[in-house]
Amino acid sequence: MYKAPRGTSDILPEEYAYWKYVEEKAAVLCHLYGYRPLNTPIFEDAQLFTKTVASGTDIVDKEMYIFEDKSGQELALRAEGTAPVCRAYLEHGLFNLAQPVKLYYSGPAFRYERPQSGRYRQHHQVGFEALGEADPALDAEVIEMGWQFFRSLGLSGISIQLNSIGCKLCRPGYLEVLKQHYSSYKDRLCPDCKARLTRNPLRLLDCKKASCQDIAKSAPKIPDYLCHECQLHFQSVQNYLRTLRTPFQLNHRLVRGLDYYTRTVFEVEPPEKEGQSTLGGGGRYDDLIEALGGKPTPAVGFAAGLERIILNLKGQHLDIPPLPQPDAFVAYLGQEFKIEAMKIASELRKAEIATIMATGDKSLKGQMRQANSLGSTYVLILGEQESRNKNATLRDMKSGEQQTIPVAEIANIIKSRLHDSQK
């Protein structure tokens, strides 16, 4: 028996109600804030990720799905959504449009991680990106949007962590003092952090190991080392967030797992904080588009993980609208009425009535059981008695009431009843 690969899962129809709910909320929110949808390919030139997310990060060092295609080109499954959006922005000349260009996406991302609850090898992200604008008001708007997204889903107890990691002018100075601090504790560092000390010191602050966390607590704080412009930017973001009544907590150890961020970084946490719990994260990435060969272009964005959101929706026992059920089920009493039943089912669908046609020549009892388990609102029964007078029996599955109605009137009657029941 084949199974879905480790760290991936099938989304069955019952589960799909959650996905639809979250994706629709995201789409409504993006429309409200002026973001337009885009889709990028599932795989890209591997360097799009290796050069931007950068070595020294777990994503690039350990987690990429990289393969060669038959032409020998090195490709990677999409590891995250931002770099592909920037690639598309450059490739299609979106920098020629009025800036900022606001885009959103929803789709899978692939990372070779150790699977556990909330951590998978294929997960799904919804993300929104605003490209071509440096105004801190946009950082605040993106953070507010993230906040409103979780509120609109009905999740409670959500918090936002905020930090600034400076720019290419002030960060190197900070990294020097950070390295000095950590060098004096070198022997106590975990093997990963020993490597980070030379390859990617900022990520030292993010280590989840208890011994490294102790060292991080006493580490110099990046907000104290920001240049004047970065300080002003960070202050403005905070002021705008207060104006927008979006709550946040400053966290000077927040650095994010991807290397392209500049200035603002933020993460959204659920009430139960565990290792794998972060619901979403984002920030400013003013150097990324230039790193991909474009002109220096400021940008800011956010992405959230659908699986973790759904785990939280379930954990908080929120009522999710079920997937729509069939309006009608067409049953037939014997082979000779099957053709007529099929014609009726086809006509009902043309009239936009969601209809299931019974198949398999089951007994009436079997057909009714099937209609019931599918949750159909009405069942139409075609048999000799009905057919003789060009009639059908319409059964309301909720009340159990039955009525004989002319075949020619079926669609109109069902439509008007469905309409009345929605009032």
Ligand code: AMP
């Ligand atoms: P990132 O691109 O790492 O900032 O991730 C954005 C969001 O995607 C995270 O906050 C998580 O909600 C989700 N996420 C990231 N990696 C995984 C994973 N391996 N499994 C499930 N969700 C993930």
